[in-house]
Amino acid sequence: ADKFANYAMEDQFHNLKPGEVDAGTSIMAVEFDGGVILGADSRTSTGTYVANRVSDKLTAVHDRVYCCRSGSAADTQAVSDYVRHFLAGHAMELGRLPKVSTAAHLFRNMCYQNKNNLMAGIIVAGWDEVDGGSVHCIPLGGSCVRQPFAIGGSGSTFIYGLCDANYRPGMTREECLEFVRVCLSHAMARDGSSGGVIRTVTI
Amino acid sequence: MASAGAGYDLSPTTFSPDGRIFQVSYAQKSVSTSGTSLGILCSDGVVLACEKLKNSKMLLPSSGRRLHSVGAGYACAVTGFASDGRQIVNRAREEVSSYKDTYGILPPPSVLADRLGHYVHYFTLHGALRPFGATATVASYDSDMKECKLHQIDPSGTCHSYYACAAGKGRQGAKTELEKLDLTTLTVEQAIKEAARIVLTTRDEKDKDMELEIATLAEGDKYQFKMCGKEVVSEALKWAGEQLEEDMEEDDDE
Numbered sequence: 001a002d003k004f005a006n007y008a009m010e011d012q013f014h015n016l017k018p019g020e021v022d023a024g025t026s027i028m029a030v031e032f033d034g035g036v037i038l039g040a041d042s043r044t045s046t047g048t049y050v051a052n053r054v055s056d057k058l059t060a061v062h063d064r065v066y067c068c069r070s071g072s073a074a075d076t077q078a079v080s081d082y083v084r085h086f087l088a089g090h091a092m093e094l095g096r097l098p099k100v101s102t103a104a105h106l107f108r109n110m111c112y113q114n115k116n117n118l119m120a121g122i123i124v125a126g127w128d129e130v131d132g133g134s135v136h137c138i139p140l141g142g143s144c145v146r147q148p149f150a151i152g153g154s155g156s157t158f159i160y161g162l163c164d165a166n167y168r169p170g171m172t173r174e175e176c177l178e179f180v181r182v183c184l185s186h187a188m189a190r191d192g193s194s195g196g197v198i199r200t201v202t203i
Numbered sequence: 204m205a206s207a208g209a210g211y212d213l214s215p216t217t218f219s220p221d222g223r224i225f226q227v228s229y230a231q232k233s234v235s236t237s238g239t240s241l242g243i244l245c246s247d248g249v250v251l252a253c254e255k256l257k258n259s260k261m262l263l264p265s266s267g268r269r270l271h272s273v274g275a276g277y278a279c280a281v282t283g284f285a286s287d288g289r290q291i292v293n294r295a296r297e298e299v300s301s302y303k304d305t306y307g308i309l310p311p312p313s314v315l316a317d318r319l320g321h322y323v324h325y326f327t328l329h330g331a332l333r334p335f336g337a338t339a340t341v342a343s344y345d346s347d348m349k350e351c352k353l354h355q356i357d358p359s360g361t362c363h364s365y366y367a368c369a370a371g372k373g374r375q376g377a378k379t380e381l382e383k384l385d386l387t388t389l390t391v392e393q394a395i396k397e398a399a400r401i402v403l404t405t406r407d408e409k410d411k412d413m414e415l416e417i418a419t420l421a422e423g424d425k426y427q428f429k430m431c432g433k434e435v436v437s438e439a440l441k442w443a444g445e446q447l448e449e450d451m452e453e454d455d456d457e
Binding site for chain 1: 305306307308311313314317347
């Protein structure tokens, strides 16, 4: 009962444990023919204080597979470290580049099995020779859906309409990069927990 | 022959002075007392065939299966002790299932074969365990790379990938016959008949009654495991019988 008293006090932190750091965030990833583009803002906040204004939320889990992290910084770092470890062993046994869907599956298993203890919204994106570029969205509950593009984090709520209006299937790499920049800029402009610089990764 | 081991053959954890592990060799020997099994990698799939020697006329025809499905795109033929082989097949099924749960994809052929090799090998280095007296021939389809593979795991745990392979009593003769086939153009349909012919060729007259089991992973079935029905098998055997008679007549003419 005492455990839950703490949570009630820290309600403004949206289920973060006391003192935990939030990656209140805007993240997105887009697939194009031949690869993917990932983008994220760079603000890490603890309540209203910006703990890190240049953080890197785009994390590599293998040579051609990255993930965008949103939610609790600790949780997403821990999960992506585990996935990096398992994916490395898997790729070694496989003898070739792992599939992005395999990486997404590993993330999903971990997020779903531990859903009561985690706050992690992750977008997995990368390239493999079987499926080409692909984007997989793993929101809070631990579901996993492959989508042509995905947005996440607290800032994403402000740009659903913008993204739907501006997205076209079959965009080139340069068009996708522009799409990511425009959408994230708007999200960061309106969301208090998102800001700093836009980091992008092209695979 | 009787004193081949001379004290170094009591346990798989002992090397002999000339660098052999006799228990593993003995296990391989026991595999070669079993009915012949063949695997053929064709242009459009894989064919596995087993000569099932029937010990008794009272046996139900379909019992004593030697060909097993291990997952949707996999087939496993067992040569040697049926009970040992059953253990390997069960392990293969668990591997496929747990790999799918962990990684979301079916294990590629080389990964499954490698894991079975590890498993079989484990039993060759523990004092309380004995090696498997069985060879597993595994046919698999890799849906990502879109190709079929054939692997064979013998009692030592060694695992190789083959164009065609044989195990059991008639393997020497079978291997010679298999080398004569042109595997780049051979289809699954033809291979079924050729497999029947090779099994009949390598049989001894005084061998017991046999039943032929054939299974395929064929492009036409989307590479799903399929046991050949009675009609297909008996047709193949009939064709094979005719081929053998023709060969014998040719010999007579000379």
